[in-house]
Amino acid sequence: MLEVALRHRYGRAGFALDASFTAPAAGVTALFGPSGCGKSSILAAVAGLLRPESGRVALAGEALLDTARGLFTAPERRRFAMVFQDARLFPHLSVAANLRYGLRRAPAQATGPGFEEVVALLGLEHVLARRPGRLSGGERQRVALGRALLARPRLLLMDEPLAALDAARRAEVLPFLARLRDAAAIPILYVTHALDEVDALADQMVLLAEGRVLAQGPVEALAARTDLPLAARRDAGALLTCRIAAHDQVRGLTQLDFPGGRFAVPLRAEPIGSQARIRLRARDVAVATEPPRGISTQNVLAAQLVSVGDATSSPEVFLQLALGPSIILARVTRDSIARLGLRPGLAVWAVIKAVTFDHAVPPPPPP
Known part of the structure; x- marks a missing residue:
């Protein structure tokens, strides 16, 4: 289980984050809400890229951040993998080399899908020899997902990985994300403001507004509630x-x-x-x-x-x-x-x- 409790303010009168939630040991937990509600700040704090004023982050009972004890585990020691909106691939390396870079980062004792399995899982067989500049946006994101998975992380963090894609490319990548979710068998924290991505991928949802958690729980349970902002949407x-x-x-x-x-x-x-x-x-x-x-x-x-x-x-x-x-x-x-x-x-x-x-x-x- 992932446990998160964070408090942070950007400047004396800036945006304030005060959010606590838990996520199960496997499956996708979506951080959902409008732009500016604190989703990416939470992800950054969990990854160790943001040092909050106070809080605690623990995975499987191991504290990685505990400001009360002065504990802060460096990002590289947390063994988390992050996928961003842009794929951030090495442009001078082939797809195969980009994927193997993730594999080289995996600890020797870590278990997880192998190179061939990930290639088949994400449908990358036909592009292994290409460089990123010759890939479509959807293909680049699939390579980024594969590289992250091959690093065999304890937790996979995704910061709106489909936001930069058009509708056709998003529809192309979503099924492969679902495959990855089922194959990874690790917790996945998924930031999005697109409800169709939540519908397609998420098991749990953390609903956010103005830096605070409004509700959390199974996606089906939150969708049926009429007392939440979700009910105001036309697709409610x-x-x-x-x-x-x-x-x-x-x-x-x-x-x-x-x-x-x-x-x-x-x-x-x-x-x-x-x-x-x-x-x-x-x-x-x-x-x-x-x-x-x-x-x-x-x-x-x-x-x-x-x-x-x-x-x-x-x-x-x-x-x-x-x-x-x-x-x-x-x-x-x-x-x-x-x-x-x-x-x-x-x-x-x-x-x-x-x-x-x-x-x-x-x-x-x-x-």
Whole structure:
């Protein structure tokens, strides 16, 4: 487990950071929030690149920073690897040489994926002889990820690694980041202000604003809360982890099982049995008090209305709907609340107009 507690002020009247959180021993913990909320400052302090006024950083019970004891472990001794927005590759070295530089930095006793495994994991076989100047932006970031992983760090830090890429290159790199997450088996601290990256990669989220932690926990749990700034976003909605249950080639549909039911979506390429996380945006969920008939929407599921948001402070109101053990959100007008007599405990039908997928993970490389 990674433990972080930091307090720091930039100048007498400058930005103040006062943040504490924990991250599990494996998987991705996303530091999420708007620009200027302190995400990169936290990452710098964890890496040892920033010496906070007070605080503590510990990994697996070993303190690396403890200002109360006067303890500060130098960055190079922490065995953390960092990936930045720009790849920071050696321009005079080939891709293979850049990757092997990371391997040379790994302690002799450290374990982790080998050179060939990382190359296959990140799909770099065809660019090993090239220099960085002949790579696309997405390819450069994949090399940077591979070099970091080959250093066999105890903790991987990523500071908005996709921010400098256009949408096409981001979509290219995200699946490989998911592969890396699964192969690394170490904690990953991931800074981003892009919610789709959180959806695709993160297991835990630390939600930040103005240097403070507003909430932390599993991504699915925070997405379903209507008391957080996430609810003010146009893409606010619930996250569900589903299993690909069946493909119907004739009808062009894929069936997704989730705790509490099944969705039908346009035909997907993932094999049966694979997992997919989906976002159900609140604005894409309507509510009916009677079973709808004669509509084109495929997904109409019986639900129970769990809660109704404050119907006086906004023209639109969030509903929390239970589909078995799963909670989803719907955004409706105050008029709908009154007209349909919506109240907690009411049996309703959730009419799901659209399902947004995270980025599909490519199949694993051959053994």
